[in-house]
Amino acid sequence: MSTHPVTFFSPGENADEVERTNLLDLDREGLRAFFVELGEKPFRAEQVMKWVYHYGVTDFDEMTNISRPLRERLSEIAEIRAPQVLNCQDSADGTRKWLFAIGGGNSIECVFIPDEDRNTLCISTQVGCALDCSFCATARAGFNRNLTVSEIVGQIWMANRSLLRDHPQGERGVSNVVLMGMGEPLLNMKAVVPALKLMIDDMAFALSKRHVTVSTSGVVPKMDRLHEAVDVSLAVSLHAPNDTLRDELVPLNKSHPLDELMAACWRWLADGNRKKHIMFEYVMLDGVNDRPEHAHELVSLLGNMPAKVNLIPFNPFEGSGYRRSSEEAIQRFAKILRDRGVFAIARRTRGDDIDAACGQLAGEVEDRSKRWRKFAEPRFGERA
Template sequence: MNLLGLDRKGLEGFFAEMGEKPFRASQILKWVHGRGVTDFEAMTDLSKALRARLADEAEVRVPEAVMDQNSEDGTRKWLLRLDGSNAIEAVLIPEKNRETLCISSQVGCALECSFCSTGYQGFNRNLSTAEIIGQLWYVNRILEREGEGRQVTNVVFMGMGEPLLNFKNVVPASELMKDDHAYGLSKRRVTLSTSGVIPYLDRLTEVSDVSLAVSLHAPNDELRNELVPINRKYPIAELLAACRRYIADKPHRSITWEYVMLDGVNDTDAHARELVDLLGDIPSKVNLIPFNPFPEAPYRRSSDARIRAFARILSDAGLVATTRKTRGDDIDGACGQLVGKVADRTRRQEKRARREQVTGA
């Protein structure tokens, strides 16, 4: 049993089966996540007998980095090895008074958004809770070793994968992030980004209060069907209704709408006005994301002037609109560029190549 992946509830159940008291969960959380200790023998407030039993029945297995890249703007990306031929990427984005870690929830992505490099690489499997929280554990240990008093202050589930399609492992990982004996992050500093898997979004409403970001990228179904294919199953009207339900009992909360800016595709004044009408009564923040190119991409980034004009229409209508600063693109660590190393079970690239052969594209 890898204790790295057990939240408080999971640890309490683990120790109950051993005949131990529930408070052992808090002790392990402090040692493993708060202090970064993986050797049971070093956990001195546990009895020798319990330490010996834990060494026999459990472990704390942490990630291993096979690549560490630094961007000119201070962004840093790690490639973390998993089982077999799979690896995932995690990205640290430093800002004044903030260290934001972008983490992955799947090896590749089960969805196929047309503007995202991760989707082009295919999909292998969900990450375990230990593999998800391990990204935060690993980066905090790196920051501790390098000194300067830095630590991760914000976590965003915006790396590889669709978090809600790994619901059973993402939720306990987010609980660990918020646990005062582990990482102590507030609910506003843990953000889950989703393309809109509505059944799981409704389940999230029942069990979690993390911040929510939604990959919208289009103001109407016809265009979103092309950019975010899951929209064909869960169209925009149903998605908006689910988002309203998510924040209904959360005072002063809003939805962040992610909107990638694609030249001549979704960035006209008409699109902006349509977006204003769409969001209407929902407390919203719109995050405009300049498109980050990758080799197979069929799109170009909107010009800075076009992005400013789009943002102005949103702001004049009373929406909070920000433009995300592109970070880490020189190391392919920017939004939509993460690829990792995926043993693709979907054979997505092979199928795409065959389609292109047939169509002559």
């Protein structure tokens, strides 16, 4: 594990006290409206986006195809400001984790996971999490607020700049983004939707819509709204094959039980594009949800849905009360799924030596939810 200095890339840090519009908060439509309001032509939006997202320029004076009067005006009323890097750590397996300051004594984390065929960035959408899944370190940290658009896309923007600094040839840039970090994305739709539009916009991050994935614990009404708003991939944090067990592991299930959740998944797939599938995330908890009967229940739950099941070894954290399933149990579970025709992947744990593995992101959260009171009581699955 290595730790990097934290003095690089702090755009906007010398700005004065005048409140400015952060252009990273605006998708293409919003930026076009911004320029029209200034009395400018809408195409100024595309010009500025190219400078910001393609060239990483934050100083309006460097945007030479824009008139000097407009550059001066933008310097007065606008800024390009991403979250400030507090810390950057490298895992022995190549995973990298950033800690970003976002004000108010709060910080968030995001993780870069390089692989042979993709370079994935796992980003956060909330400060903490508004849900209380019992096996998740982020849930234990509590909840403070939703992130803004600039705080969401700023993680990608800063990660790309950091990676480019270390790899000037560009072979380590971000190719895939998953909204699986801190927070429940669908409880922050106001910021998440424009952020997603920026990720797949050719003038911004230009990611393939199939390479941008939103993970949800099952906020059913918002799943439908997301499908209508933007075309990206979907992952569902399932973790249990029946309502009784899922009520304990993912308490949101009490509001949106499995029959509602699975119906929403089928609606997501209902446009006739059989290339689509849904990824189901399933954290493997020793003796809790990893028995053969759970695997058979999961097969029945999924039926003939185009789906992939991602079996995730539980990543322990202090006070969790859970243990990771054995490798034997995980492989047995995967075999049952595969033998019944379900595509199943047993994921490798990445970045656990720097607490960057799935479920370990916590950052620093000034908790307004008083979540600690709920977790102070013994919960299902806790063991000595």
